[in-house]
Amino acid sequence: MHQSFYQFLMTQRNHLAYDEISNFAQNAFLDQAFPKQAIDYHEISEYLELNAGYLPSMDIFDTTWQRYQESEG
Template identity: 65%
Template structure:
């Protein structure tokens, strides 16, 4: 079974980093409504666009998603 995006994102956490993906991961950790079991790009993207005020740019999500896809292949 494929790892959820959230589970992958949690492997990117680093509270002492300035890397945007790592900061996104740090912030998503505290988002109790994040779709934690999802592997669907559209579902996660829509959620972030509507709810994630901690994500300054969707390009950070796009980069995170690409890292996720690369790690799953």
């Protein structure tokens, strides 16, 4: 069974790191409404575009999504 994007994103959390993906993961962790079970790019992308003021650029999501896809290989 595949993990959700959120589950993958939580593997990228590192409170000692200051890179964009670690920050994205930390902020998603704090976002109570994040779609935690979602595995669909468009569902997550739409949520982030409408609700995630903590994500300064959707490029960060796209890069993280690519890593997620590679991990599911």
